[in-house]
Amino acid sequence: MGDFKIEMTIFLSLGVAVFCVCIIMIIPFYFSILKIENTLWNNIREKAYKRYFELKQTISERLKDVHSHPAIELNDRHHSEKPFSFKSYWNYIWRVFIYMAAVFIFSVVNINYFYDKCADYLLYRPEVLKNLINLQIAHTSLSIWTNEAAYGILGWPMRLQFPYSYPFENSKEILNEVISKINYSNSAIHKKEYSTILSHTFEHIFYESNQDFLTDIFNLGMYTSKLNIINEANLIANNLASQDVWWGFNSALRELDRKYNSYIEEIDKHSKKVINDQMQIIVITLAVFIIFTLILYFGFYLVFFWGEKNYLKKINSVMEIMPQQFG
Structure with missing residues (x-):
C-alpha cells in the first residue's frame, strides 16, 4: 500500500508539473502573437494615414494648379502618436480557459470521487x-x-x-x-x-x-x-x-x-x-490525464499558437513591402 501512495504522489506531482509547464510555455506564444498583431495594425494605420496624407496633398496641388483654388492646409494634428493596441486577446484566452477548465473539472472529479472514496476506505x-x-x-x-x-x-x-x-x-x-x-x-x-x-x-x-x-x-x-x-x-x-x-x-x-x-x-x-x-x-486516471494534457497541448494548442504566430509574421512581412505598391 505504501508503494501505491508513493506512486500516486509522484503521478499527482507530475500531472501538476506538466500542467504548469504547458501553461508557462503557452504564455510566451500569447504575448508574442499580441506583439505581432499590434505591430501589424500599427503598420496598417501608419500606411493608411501616410497614403491619405499623400492623396490629400495631390488633391490640394491639383486644386491650386488646375482650378486656381486656394491651397488646403495640410497638417497631422488629428494623427495620434499613441501606439495602437489590438484587443484580440479573447480569441486566445478562451482557448486557454477551456484547457484550464478541463484540468479543473478533472481535478474536481478526481478529488471528490476517487480521492474521497479512497480516503473513506482508509478510514x-x-x-x-x-x-x-x-x-x-x-x-x-x-x-x-x-x-x-x-x-x-x-x-x-x-x-x-x-x-x-x-x-x-x-x-x-x-x-x-x-x-x-x-x-x-x-x-x-x-x-x-x-x-x-x-x-x-x-x-x-x-x-x-x-x-x-x-x-x-x-x-x-x-x-x-x-x-x-x-x-x-x-x-x-x-x-x-x-x-x-x-x-x-x-x-x-x-x-x-x-x-x-x-x-x-x-x-x-x-x-x-x-x-x-x-x-x-x-x-491510472492521473496517467491518462497527463497523456491527455500532453496530446492536447502538443496536438492542438502548440500547433494553433505556432500557426497563428507564423501567419501573422507572414502578413507583417507583406506589410513591409506595401509602400512600393502605394508609390
Whole structure:
C-alpha cells in the first residue's frame, strides 16, 4: 500500500508539473502573437494615414494648379502618436480557459470521487477491523461472565476461589455490559458504507443460511444466531436453561472464536485489495490525464499558437513591402 501512495504522489506531482509547464510555455506564444498583431495594425494605420496624407496633398496641388483654388492646409494634428493596441486577446484566452477548465473539472472529479472514496476506505478499514476484534473479545467475555453468573447461582462463583483478589462486584451487571458491547459492535460493523470493505463471503455468512459451522445454531446465519446466543446467555445466567443448552452455548462460542480469526484475516486482505485497487484507479486516471494534457497541448494548442504566430509574421512581412505598391 505504501508503494501505491508513493506512486500516486509522484503521478499527482507530475500531472501538476506538466500542467504548469504547458501553461508557462503557452504564455510566451500569447504575448508574442499580441506583439505581432499590434505591430501589424500599427503598420496598417501608419500606411493608411501616410497614403491619405499623400492623396490629400495631390488633391490640394491639383486644386491650386488646375482650378486656381486656394491651397488646403495640410497638417497631422488629428494623427495620434499613441501606439495602437489590438484587443484580440479573447480569441486566445478562451482557448486557454477551456484547457484550464478541463484540468479543473478533472481535478474536481478526481478529488471528490476517487480521492474521497479512497480516503473513506482508509478510514473504514481500521473501524471495521476494530469492531471485528472487539466482537471476538466480547464473545470470549460473554462466555466467561455467562458461566460466572450461572456458577454463582449454583453456589460455585469464581470469587470463592479468589476471596481476597476478586476485583468484580456483580457478574450479571458485567454480563449486561458485554451484551451491550456486542450489540453495539454488531450494529457498527454493518453500516451501509462498510459494505465495500466487508467481503461478500462475510456478508453471506452473516445474513444467510450456511453450513460452514459444526454447531447447528449458526445455520440461520450469524446475525440471527447471535441473537439466539445472547438469549441463551441470559437464560443460562439466570439458571433457566438445561445442561444441553449450556454445553451447546459454550461450544458455539468456542467455534465462533475460531471462525473469527479467519474472518478477520479474510476481511483484512479484502480491504487491502479494495484500497489498493482504488489507488490503482487513481494512478491510472492521473496517467491518462497527463497523456491527455500532453496530446492536447502538443496536438492542438502548440500547433494553433505556432500557426497563428507564423501567419501573422507572414502578413507583417507583406506589410513591409506595401509602400512600393502605394508609390
